[in-house]
Amino acid sequence: MHKVLFVDDEAFILNAARRLFSLHDIEILTAQSAKEALEIFKKQKISLLVTDQRMPEMLGTELIEQVRKLYPDTVRIILSGYTDLTSLLEAINNGKIFRFIVKPWNDEELLQHVNEALEQFQLNSRHRNQEEQMLLALAQTIELKDAYTKGHCERVARYAIEISKELGLSEEQIKDIRYGAWLHDCGKIGLHEDILNHPGRVEELQMLEIKKHPDNGAKIAEQAALPQRVVNIIRFHHERVDGEGYPLGLNRDNLPLEAKIVAVADVYDALSSDRPYRKACSQRQVKQIMAGFRGCALEEELVDLLMDNIVPRLLAKQESSE
Numbered sequence: 001m002h003k004v005l006f007v008d009d010e011a012f013i014l015n016a017a018r019r020l021f022s023l024h025d026i027e028i029l030t031a032q033s034a035k036e037a038l039e040i041f042k043k044q045k046i047s048l049l050v051t052d053q054r055m056p057e058m059l060g061t062e063l064i065e066q067v068r069k070l071y072p073d074t075v076r077i078i079l080s081g082y083t084d085l086t087s088l089l090e091a092i093n094n095g096k097i098f099r100f101i102v103k104p105w106n107d108e109e110l111l112q113h114v115n116e117a118l119e120q121f122q123l124n125s126r127h128r129n130q131e132e133q134m135l136l137a138l139a140q141t142i143e144l145k146d147a148y149t150k151g152h153c154e155r156v157a158r159y160a161i162e163i164s165k166e167l168g169l170s171e172e173q174i175k176d177i178r179y180g181a182w183l184h185d186c187g188k189i190g191l192h193e194d195i196l197n198h199p200g201r202v203e204e205l206q207m208l209e210i211k212k213h214p215d216n217g218a219k220i221a222e223q224a225a226l227p228q229r230v231v232n233i234i235r236f237h238h239e240r241v242d243g244e245g246y247p248l249g250l251n252r253d254n255l256p257l258e259a260k261i262v263a264v265a266d267v268y269d270a271l272s273s274d275r276p277y278r279k280a281c282s283q284r285q286v287k288q289i290m291a292g293f294r295g296c297a298l299e300e301e302l303v304d305l306l307m308d309n310i311v312p313r314l315l316a317k318q319e320s321s322e
């Protein structure tokens with residue numbers, strides 16, 4: 001069921017909205033301030049935000065701006081008697097709002113606007129799903145070449161998303177991190193299977209070939225006009241915080257956060273799953289090796305978040321479902 005959040009500092013407006021939609025198949029949530037609304041957003045997936053413009057603490061257009069950045073899929077409507085023409089025009093012209101509705105509203109019209117906004121939300125979601133399916137399919141083609149990496153992309157994405165959530169990153173950032181984690185090794189598509197599935201350590205010449213995969217992958221992502229964060233993850237997932245990684249030898253100060261997050265997730269998954277040249281490490285070994293990487297290959301804080309908070313939680317969940 002769709003969730004629609006009404007925000008207004010006047011309680012009677014919120015009550016009227018609740019009454020109007022009580023017979024419809026829509027869940028109405030209400031908030032009396034922008035702050036309260038943002039708290040609701042943290043806990044629930046909201047299809048449509050309908051906000052008043054003039055409220056104490058934060059204007060409706062300011063709330064809209066924050067929601068647009070943090071929860072871009074949510075459709076946004078301003079419902080207000082007050083019109084500050086400049087900010088209103090700016091919001092409309094920059095595509096920040098779907099509709100502007102004048103108070104007092106006409107019930108029929110409001111119902112129609114809300115229904116159209118929900119259709120728009122569904123279109124956005126469908127578009128997003130198609131985009132995700134396509135990117136995941138591209139990521140999985142590389143897994144077809146290399147049996148040992150089966151499921152690797154999705155697991156790396158899962159760990160990277162958990163780290164991002166602990167850091168309080170926005171929905172938009174997390175979406176890019178999911179895509180980047182899925183695609184981080186897409187440049188391996190150009191590598192010969194003999195190199196990919198090589199049992200044991202590869203030779204120097206082969207290593208030179210392998211080291212091209214971050215750049216090759218980043219070029220594919222740039223060609224596909226994927227967001228910069230996704231490109232960064234692909235290009236920099238083998239960089240190290242001590243500057244000893246490849247392809248550019250960046251360090252903790254100039255490596256983008258998204259690349260550092262995926263690097264931690266990638267290394268953890270590589271250690272805890274079978275590889276062509278070795279079996280998966282035990283959790284105890286993984287813990288030791290990850291501790292050894294703190295501050296040289298990987299950022300300390302991110303390793304700690306994963307190993308101290310996330311992994312124990314995921315392992316406990318896995319045990320309880322077995």
Ligand SMILES: [Fe+2]
Pocket residue numbers: 184185213237238
């Ligand atoms: Fe890689």
